[in-house]
Amino acid sequence: MSNLLVEISDRIATLTLNRPEVMNALNHDVFKELENAVADLGSREDVGCVILCGAGRAFSSGHDLKDIDAGAESEHAQFEADVLEQLASLPMPTIARVHKYCFTGALELALACDLIFIDEDTRLADTHSKWGLSPVWGMTQRLPRRVGAARAKDLMFSARLVGAQEALAIGLVEKVCAVDSLEDDTLAYAREVTENSAHTHRVCKDILDKTDGMPLGQGLSYEYTNSPGACDDAQERVANFMKNQK
Known part of the structure; x- marks a missing residue:
C-alpha cells in the first residue's frame, strides 16, 4: 500500500498522507514517496496548485516514534529536511489542509507549504522538547517567520497544544473552516488560485x-x-x- 496518494484533477494535485492506522505518522518511507511526488510536480505544467492532506482521523501525529527509537532521527534527518526544502521550493502555490492533529514533524511539514488551512477541531504543537529532541526539519526557521520569535519560543518551550482560533490569531494558519467544510473550502480556494496566472x-x-x-x-x-x-x-x-x- 502506498504511503502517499497522488491525485491530479482540474490542475490541482492532492497529496494524501496514507498511514491512517497510525494517524499518518511520518517515517522514511513516507518521505521517499513525497520526494518522488514533489520531483514530478516540479516539472509539470498542468498543475497550478498543490494540496497536502492526511487520510483518516488526522493530518499527522508527527514523526513516527518507532523511527526515532530505531535511530532513524540521526540517520535520515538531512534527507527529510531536503525533501521539505523541495516541497517549499515548488513553483506553484501549496496548501496544507490540516485536520485534528498536527504535531512537531507534521507541523514542520505543514510549515513548508505556502498556506495552512485547518478545521475548528485542529490542534497543533511543537513537542520536540517533550521528547528531548531538537528540530532538524526547519522548525527553528519557519515557525518564527510565521508567528514571531517570542511566540515561537513559547510554543517550543511549553510544547503546548494550540487550538484553531489561537492558531489563526497568531498567524500560524491562514484559515479556519468548519469541520465538515474544510475539504470543500480548500478545494474552492485552490480552484481560484488555478484560474490565475x-x-x-x-x-x-x-x-x-x-x-x-x-x-x-x-x-x-x-x-x-x-x-x-x-x-x-x-x-x-x-x-x-x-x-x-x-
Missing part, C-alpha cells in the same frame, strides 16, 4: 523566497531588477478580457 505565481514565490530577510530597500531593488512585469501569459489574458468586454 501560474507564471505570476512562479515569479512571486521566487522573489519572496530570494528576498526573505532582506532589508526593505534591498528587497525592493531585487524586485525592480528581477520581476519581468508582464509574464508569459499577460498579453493573452489582457486580450481575452478586452474581447469579453465587447
Whole structure:
C-alpha cells in the first residue's frame, strides 16, 4: 500500500498522507514517496496548485516514534529536511489542509507549504522538547517567520497544544473552516488560485523566497531588477478580457 496518494484533477494535485492506522505518522518511507511526488510536480505544467492532506482521523501525529527509537532521527534527518526544502521550493502555490492533529514533524511539514488551512477541531504543537529532541526539519526557521520569535519560543518551550482560533490569531494558519467544510473550502480556494496566472505565481514565490530577510530597500531593488512585469501569459489574458468586454 502506498504511503502517499497522488491525485491530479482540474490542475490541482492532492497529496494524501496514507498511514491512517497510525494517524499518518511520518517515517522514511513516507518521505521517499513525497520526494518522488514533489520531483514530478516540479516539472509539470498542468498543475497550478498543490494540496497536502492526511487520510483518516488526522493530518499527522508527527514523526513516527518507532523511527526515532530505531535511530532513524540521526540517520535520515538531512534527507527529510531536503525533501521539505523541495516541497517549499515548488513553483506553484501549496496548501496544507490540516485536520485534528498536527504535531512537531507534521507541523514542520505543514510549515513548508505556502498556506495552512485547518478545521475548528485542529490542534497543533511543537513537542520536540517533550521528547528531548531538537528540530532538524526547519522548525527553528519557519515557525518564527510565521508567528514571531517570542511566540515561537513559547510554543517550543511549553510544547503546548494550540487550538484553531489561537492558531489563526497568531498567524500560524491562514484559515479556519468548519469541520465538515474544510475539504470543500480548500478545494474552492485552490480552484481560484488555478484560474490565475501560474507564471505570476512562479515569479512571486521566487522573489519572496530570494528576498526573505532582506532589508526593505534591498528587497525592493531585487524586485525592480528581477520581476519581468508582464509574464508569459499577460498579453493573452489582457486580450481575452478586452474581447469579453465587447
